[in-house]
Amino acid sequence: MTADFLRLSRSAIDDTITQNLNALETPARSGFDPTSTSRVGPRPLSHQIDAAACNAFKDQVLFPSWQVRSDVLSYCSLVATSPDPDDPERALREAENERNREKVVDERLDPYSARFFPREARTEHLANVLRSASSNQMPQTLSTREANLFRTVIRYYEDKQYKRGLKAAEQILKRNPKHGDTMSMKALILNAQGKTEEAFALAKEALTIDMKSYICWHVYGILYRTNKNFDEAIKAYKFALKLEPDSHQIQRDLAVLQIQMRDYQGYIQSRLAMLKARPQLRQNWTALAIAYHLDGNLRQAENILTTYEKSVTTTPLRTDFENSEALLYKNTIIAEMGDIERALEHLETDCKNCLDRLAVMELRARYLAQLGRKQEAAKAYRALLDRNPEHPEYYKGLINSLGIPAVAEAAQKAVYDEYAAKYPRCDAARRLPLDFLSGDFFRSTAKEYLTLMFDKGVPSTFANVKHLYSDASKKDILPALAREYLEELSGGSVARDQANGDSSKGEGAALYFLAQHYDYYLSRDLARAMEYVEKAIELDPKSVDFHMTRARIFKHQGEIARAAEAMDHARSLDTKDRYINSKAAKYQLRNNENEKALATMGLFTRAETVGGPLADLVDMQCVWFLTEDGEAWQRRGNLGLALKRYHTVFNIFDTWQEDQFDFHSFSLRKGQIRAYIDLIRWEDRLREHPFYFRAALNAVNLYLSMHDKPQNGTNGVEAGQANGEDAAERKKAAKKAKKEAQKAEREAAEKAAKQDPNKAGAQKGKDGEEAKKKDEDPNGVKLAATTDPLGDAMKFLWPLLQFSPRNIEGQFAGFEVFIRRKKYLLALRCLKAAVAIDRSHTRVLEQAARLRKVLDGAMDSLAPKVKGVIETELAEVPGA
Template sequence: MPQALSAKEQSLFRTVVRNYEDKQYKKGIKAADQILKKNPKHGDTLAMKALIMNSQGKTEEAFALAKVALQCDMKSHVCWHVYGLLWRAVKNFEEAIKAYKFALRLEPDSAQIQRDLALLQVQMRDYQGYLTSRKSMLQSKSHVRQSWTALAVAHHLNGELAEAEGVLTTYEETLKNPPSRTDFENSEALMYKNSIIAEQGDYQKALDHLESACKHTLDRLAVLEARATYLTKLGKKEEATKAYRALIERNSELKKYYDGLIEAMGIDAADHEAMKAVYDEYAEKYPRNDAARRLPLDFLESDDFRETADLYIHRMLDKGVPSTFANLKHLYSSPLKRETLPALVQKYIDSGKSEANEEPKRNGDTSKGASAAYYFLAQHYNYYLSRDLDKAMEFIEKAIELEPKSVDFHMTKARIWKHYGDTNKASEIMEQARALDTRDRHINTKAAKYKLRNNETDDALKTMGMFTRAETVGGPLADLHDMQCVWFLTEDGQSYARQGNIGLALKRFTSIYNIFDVWQEDQFDFHSFSLRKGQMRAYVEMIRWEDQLREHPFYTRAALSAINVYLKMHDKPSNTNGTAEGEEDAAERKKAAKKARKEAQKAEREALAKKNEPNKATKEGDNDPKKKDDDPDGSKLAATTEPVNDAMKFLTPLLQFSPKSIDAQIAGFEVYIRRRKYLLALRCLLAASALDKDNSKVHSQTIRFKLALDRDLASLDPKAAAVIKSEFTLIPSGTSLTQFNNAYLSAHKDWARRTLASLSSRKLLADSLAPSADADVVAVLKLDSVTLEEAAEGLELLKSWKSGEIEAFRKAAAAKWPKATVFAATS
């Protein structure tokens, strides 16, 4: 048992707690030491000292001291609470929950411990535990609305919608006086309750509640949208039609309002004339409206489409709207519309309309319509479904001739060069576009992106530095990290990967992984904040979004890039610097590492100078130590001896949250097959095959899996082998791998990437009777459908074989894509 404190020491202990809360850590440590001098085994004081030390960055010492505190007083709720806080600080929420539960058993009436436990439970999605905690908290604070609302949310998240509605209703019945109409919390609570009723599918009840309880709700737009939806669901066409018309009056550019109106009116999707009449009505009513004129193009066909598109294109080109093509390119999935749109634009040019429009002139330009039309055609021929880069370049040059200072035109010219395969020229032109408007952040980021694609990492960072904070310690890169600029970090990492700088590449991808962790952890504060503000609808939406956070394309792209780097490290072991290439690449990496170390040292010096700046008042809490980066150049990441195991960190969330991504399943197979986890590899292979059985990589992986299985079957566990034999049915029974591969090649001989996969598999099978795959790879260039990217893959394939056909392939590809630098002769 702990020693009892005297009145003076009890007062001193309260001072320790107050110093911790006020972030006066040195004073807190001093006061704690005074108590411990006379009572060295006082657990609560030891615990508070540990908490203060943790705030000073002494995490290991804090944990050691907290364990001593527990040994001194195992039955102190303060010691267990502090122990939980320490675990929470290092993001180990499972251990923190265990500690809080111990503390709660010792002090069941502690509101603070109960609240901390509840927040961790919802963070870890332990909805049943969260529900139990909220019930207990309601009993102690039944007079507070937040307690009732929090319990309703707990029921809602746990899937108990009726109970959630009942809790909110019970609280409403306890109110003696109706809340003020301007009470935001009450307004949000009513709308939240209405959303729960609707989520149960009882739209009539939801409508009745909306029209009675929510008629004075502050969020009027949400009420109008919900009412229109409920009326439509209930088949009340006339009222639903009026409701959607009222919404269109508020915002005539929102597509979902038009869709709702058409549905409410009961217009069949095949009745194009009736649908068009609805849009025409609003196009006439709102002369400046774009949506009512553009949306009919989605469903109109033949002459009706041509007539409507002609009017729309003329209107947009007369105004010189740069986004005209962007508004219409989704129509290119229809071959008829893909042919019609450029013909209408060409007709516009030929008719002379482009030179004689009555719209206001831009910057004194008398040929705005012509330049807009040329710009449209340039984008049309640059688009992947209608690509003709020579024509695209011809039209963009005409547009630039008319408007030489247009940023948009120069950007498109850079994109054309990118599609030509000349990243250097593309970067150069994009830099010219940036110079035309140095105050535009968008073009600045575009220029930086193109520099990264051209492996100009230093110049790209300087370009981004024009819009970062100059005072940030660590320079532009540190500020981009602080701003969580994921796109830049991804492109930067991919650029370093192409250059062979594995360390910095992995450093960038790991930074992105950590940013997603931060986004996951950032929700913690909103569990209590949303309750205080009463914004329950937004809170539940945030919880559901966070549950699918790593489905985001940003994470997928970075994770796949990192996995690819790790796989290459495994397949071609590198030296201690992470290099696997020649001396020149090693020298480049060494130079980059030296530069990174210098930048880190400079940042430290700046931080120290700032901290020691004289005559500057600082608070004690402001001097909290920041975590130092002990691997600025990523050399520790590159020095890993188990790259495939490290890849699992990126792969696991990818497979968990993006099971429908074929790229994720393909990456999963590559990792598991190298780890000899054949059941897991088969699961990924079957999932990928279900998504696209004709995919080139799925075909190659099927053959590789069969070869690996034949090699290692005897060493597998009998039960695992039996499961694999029963589930692996991708290769028909009685068919040899050669026959399977030849059948695939025959079926997909007009597909370049699939042909390359078959030829690669032929090489792998080492069939002595089969013709040489090398010459067939060169023959792939004769296919009409082959793309620049596929040709580049073919060249890499020949290089991996160290084939004698490399030069022949390069010359043939260079003749087909003369501007592509990837096929340029090496000196």
């Protein structure tokens, strides 16, 4: 501590002597030279300093400064060791008395203290630091018995036996109340039990007691990580690593957080340190290669993998999965660098015995095609087609390798016919030619395909060909062929071998095809669609598919109630089919029957789940149901439950993002490197998913409506409607919904108890589980009572704008939020993005006019630079 004091004091006054020496010269002629403080020898003076001035300097400056320095040190030492630390005056009096008695200056002291005086604030502070350090106890050490008990605490925590771990920690702290490591472990257990605030307070107290304990810092980082404050967790891990550089566990935790936060440079450094610590583990070499790969340094990634391969003296076994995957991963890196020739050579030499034979065959065919070795590429693609004749990309690769141009329809068709004859049950060889054929050639091929499908009674025939409806001529030919098929059946001109000897299958399949054709949005005629589906139902009244299409037609007619009823009837025809059950629930939600839909979904949920069917659907991350349920509640005016559902969807996507934690180490341990790279890249685009976009856009629009029409703190009741009949009706409806939800939960609990009485209370016996399951705002009342709806909307909006910039609806929503928040530059950016997507859209013109109108009244309050940018950019927006 004394050394720290000396360092601090020197840093403040190390130029004192030099300044005084310089002051002996006339300042007007030669001012203070700051470089003189770093000179080894004296700088040449412009004139000789006389002896009188030197003596005056020694007597009035140098010796007194040494004396003051001695006084300061004596004062700090006495204050720090004072028997009465609360009486600094006592120590000061003793220091003054000692100074009066002292006549000789200790020349061993550093003569840099001319600015310090015993009563100066800085000196008081430094003395208090010394006194505090001396009064604090050193970290307590544990006896052998208690050290073993501490290891038991760690084991209890790892086994999630939190109550036992807490009890053991209390036993240690009873005898050693200031043992920082035990306090940290207790904090970790409290955090696992959901007591976050208490855990952080205890962890901070442990750090104040033992700042140099790497365990305390490690636990502090774990607490931040579990509470999703990853930046602070990384800082704590780094500090712990400084105290314990050899800790593999801390290094691994730090590396995992760095890759999670996409800190590739930090991840490289961490993996390099782990490699130096354990170079014998292949996964450390592979992890470092991954770090360089993700950072874009492909050459270095390849070098790392090559270095390890050269260090291996024994030949790996052919069954070594980790070696096989590492070789294929290295091959993909070489290919990403653009060196296809070398990638092919590496594939044929080093990867010839890799276990993933399909990947080797696909890569080889692709490399040969890219290198222009068409004959070999064609042979490779034929081998792939023999392995899987249903893969459309193999056909494209074969046709390109054979050099068949796109206009040569007959030559392309011959390739498909070859495999249709070779594999009679192959569907792709018959369906794919419909994509490029035209005219009579298309008609004859389509007739052959549809006839085969109708004869088999395949219900998915229309789904297989509806993508062809973007071509107007094909859109007319396909239904005509279906009608011809029906005419041939009714006329009896052609005898057919129907599937399973059932002559009605072909007719029903053709009628079903036509019903779907007229229900499709590109060829919609709902009256004719209903006519055809009714005929199909007459042939087979028990067909679930026919009744589903009938319900879909009702929906497109706008008869939502009849659609929900028809879909529920289809569900009743096959109560063991989860798909039709989900369809029925979806249509019930479209009809705003939330409670009925939840009961329908409950037929396929786990009965023993605490919280009933809804809790199980949340656990199963059933995003579509939560989104539809939120939209239904929003239409019914229950904004709290609507927001609750949208926030649940947001949390599910957060969970998917955090699920990466499970694979950062697992993938390396199992050697699944290529799949891991795909996972990382997929996670980077996670919120591009349409499920997220839909829920987030709904939430943003709902928050906008809440901002425009403020609520009085209840679910969906506007401030102006708080009194009156409408408020009473809404209150009554909310009460009814609450009762129905409680009833559904009771029924689910009773059902679970009947199935297995022992499971009814099983969940309560687990440590802390009941607390985690408890939802403090199940009905979204707190969400609906927000006082900053626009601020809450930003949580959903930023990912929309970042990951779905080409979706115009997201840009429109961003404009609406930013213009209300008076963020005019951001609103203009959203508007320009919408213009780039579709400049003729009506909302683009409307928002441009609104922005111009708002800016006309707000320009004077903007900064000149902002005003100039807005004027320049707004000039490029149509209608502004």
